Amino acid sequence: MNWGHKIIIVFVVFAAGILTLVTKSMRTKIDMVTPDYYGEELKYQQVIDGKENVNRLSAPVAIAQQSAGVLITLPPELHDKHITGKLTFYRPSDSGRDIALPLQPDPAGQQLINRQLFIKGQYKVKLTWTMNEQPYYQEQLLNIN
Template sequence: MNWGHKIIIVFVVFAAGILTLVTKSMRTRVDMVTPDYYGEELKYQQVIDGKQNAGKLSAPVTIAQPEEGIMITFPPELQGKALTGKLTFYRPSDSGKDIQLALQPDPSGHQLIKRQLLSKGQYQVKVQWTMNNQPFYQETPVHIY
């Protein structure tokens, strides 16, 4: 085999490799944090204010995993207060497993989420609520087991 044939073989293998990479990259799914990324970015000042307000509380919102499910517990000064908001379980690895629930704590400041709603793995729990027209926001990483 002469050197001309070897150069052609190298070019063919290189072209096949590039076509394989292009095909794989076109089939890879890319999830954004939110479908309306730019609209959410404009509202980010509310998140900043919410984090500051949540930082002023006596304790952060805690997340525990008893056998019954996922327990969200609010600090004592929020117990019995009228809170409106939402809980978002954001799964960075798969947006199809994201869960968004209404915030509905009981009078003792607890909210139980059924474990069956969530898959095992890493989540970012975003708790966003309003009390007395003031925004509150807290993010906590949680590994669901």
């Protein structure tokens, strides 16, 4: 085999490698944090205000894993108050496993989310609620065992 054939073989192998990389990269699934990323970014001032309001509470919202599920416990000053809000369990590794629920605490300020909704792994719990026209926002990492 002469040197001309060897150069052609190198070019063919190189082209096949590049085509393989392009094909694999086109098939890779890329999840954005949120489909409306730019719209959410414009609303970020509400998140900042919500975090400041949470810091003024006597204690942050407690998020604990129990055998029956995930227990959300509001601080005492929020018990028996009219609260409208949303719980989002964001799964960074798979957006198809995200869970969004309304925040509906009982009179004792607790809400239990059934364990069967979750799979093992890490979630970022995002609580957003409004009370007396004031926004509140809290985030916390939670590992489901």
